[in-house]
Amino acid sequence: MNHGGISDFRSDTVTRPTEEMRRAMYEAEVGDDVLRDDPTVLKLEEMAAEKLGKEAALFVPSGTMGNTIAMKIAAEEGTEVLLEEKSHIYNFESGNISRLVGALPRPLPSKRGVIPLQVLQQNYHAGERLHIPSTKAISLENTHNYWGGAVLRPEYLQKVGEFSKEKGLHFHLDGARIFNAAVALGIPARELARPADSVMFCLSKGLSAPVGSLLVARKEFIEKALYVRKFLGGAMRQAGILAAAGIVALNKMVDRLAEDHSRAKKLAMGLSSIRGIEINPEEVETNIVIFRLRRMKVENFLEELKKDGILALGFGPSRVRMVLHKDLDDQDVEKALRSISRILS
Ligand code: TLP
Numbered sequence: 253m254n255h256g257g258i259s260d261f262r263s264d265t266v267t268r269p270t271e272e273m274r275r276a277m278y279e280a281e282v283g284d285d286v287l288r289d290d291p292t293v294l295k296l297e298e299m300a301a302e303k304l305g306k307e308a309a310l311f312v313p314s315g316t317m318g319n320t321i322a323m324k325i326a327a328e329e330g331t332e333v334l335l336e337e338k339s340h341i342y343n344f345e346s347g348n349i350s351r352l353v354g355a356l357p358r359p360l361p362s363k364r365g366v367i368p369l370q371v372l373q374q375n376y377h378a379g380e381r382l383h384i385p386s387t388k389a390i391s392l393e394n395t396h397n398y399w400g401g402a403v404l405r406p407e408y409l410q411k412v413g414e415f416s417k418e419k420g421l422h423f424h425l426d427g428a429r430i431f432n433a434a435v436a437l438g439i440p441a442r443e444l445a446r447p448a449d450s451v452m453f454c455l456s457k458g459l460s461a462p463v464g465s466l467l468v469a470r471k472e473f474i475e476k477a478l479y480v481r482k483f484l485g486g487a488m489r490q491a492g493i494l495a496a497a498g499i500v501a502l503n504k505m506v507d508r509l510a511e512d513h514s515r516a517k518k519l520a521m522g523l524s525s526i527r528g529i530e531i532n533p534e535e536v537e538t539n540i541v542i543f544r545l546r547r548m549k550v551e552n553f554l555e556e557l558k559k560d561g562i563l564a565l566g567f568g569p570s571r572v573r574m575v576l577h578k579d580l581d582d583q584d585v586e587k588a589l590r591s592i593s594r595i596l597s
Pocket of ligand 1: 262263264265313314315316317340341344393395396397426428429454456465
């Protein structure tokens with residue numbers, strides 16, 4: 253089911269709200285969330301905290317803001333944050349760790365989002381020397397966008413959690429797509445969230461709500477987050493209108509993510525048999541499909557695809573990203589495979 257004949261594979265952020273979301277938005281009971289009396293926002297926050305197994309939650313306008321707030325509280329000027337070199341927070345969030353926190357982001361290599369424990373250990377600085385910033389936080393991403401929706405396992409997260417505790421670090425999880433990870437593993441999202449001190453997740457991606465993300469953590473952390481959200485200009489008034497769609501997203505849109513995952517697999521399998529494309533379908537675990545073009549330039553490829561009513565994103569000099577979501581069905585996948593075969597033949 254595409255919109256206006258266009259099959260939009262650019263991102264799961266393009267999903268339109270469902271009828272039920274629109275109805276819930278229309279009917280939402282609202283208050284003033286800056287005064288903390290919007291009942292729908294409070295209900296969404298309570299649900300989010302419960303689903304992620306944390307004490308409290310805060311509704312924020314975007315994933316970027318949720319991550320930035322977490323970093324602002326977890327680290328401080330002149331300290332350091334360990335993160336993965338291809339992470340969204342490091343590459344695509346306007347340099348906020350440096351600009352707004354004043355901390356040094358230290359990008360570390362990984363195997364598809366998994367930074368070896370030894371690498372974390374080697375890069376941890378206790379700050380005992382005046383000229384070396386002390387490490388305050390670790391941030392990981394689950395699922396990992398750049399690594400094609402790769403899933404971090406609970407056993408690994410547990411080890412990072414233990415390391416963080418031992419060193420007194422804050423462990424933040426950019427869980428923009430944490431429900432995709434949970435559905436792929438067949439476990440509740442709270443099992444992935446447990447080792448982390450804070451988690452940000454998005455309602456506006458595969459869960460299809462129009463706007464919003466949540467930051468979940470302990471109560472004291474979320475109390476501080478309330479101040480930082482205000483300082484960043486992210487406090488909204490009758491935000492219950494938006495939160496209402498988020499409640500529907502959490503109640504109704506999580507289990508269906510499995511459909512996106514199986515379509516992503518189908519697309520990846522199809523792509524792997526097209527000459528001129530490099531992809532390992534085994535690596536596709538969730539809703540993101542990334543492949544390399546062997547000969548054609550990405551811009552020309554995207555241009556040709558567009559002529560067939562298909563949109564995708566360039567993700568680096570020879571990489572293309574296609575993301576599955578609720579507004580794409582089997583026919584869209586078949587149409588894309590036909591078009592790509594034609595373009596590369
Ligand atoms: N990702 C967007 C683009 O920015 C690339 C997308 O289309 O995938 N963490 C992760 C892992 C993300 O993928 C994104 C958005 C964010 C954070 C930021 O969320 P927003 O866009 O709500 O600020």
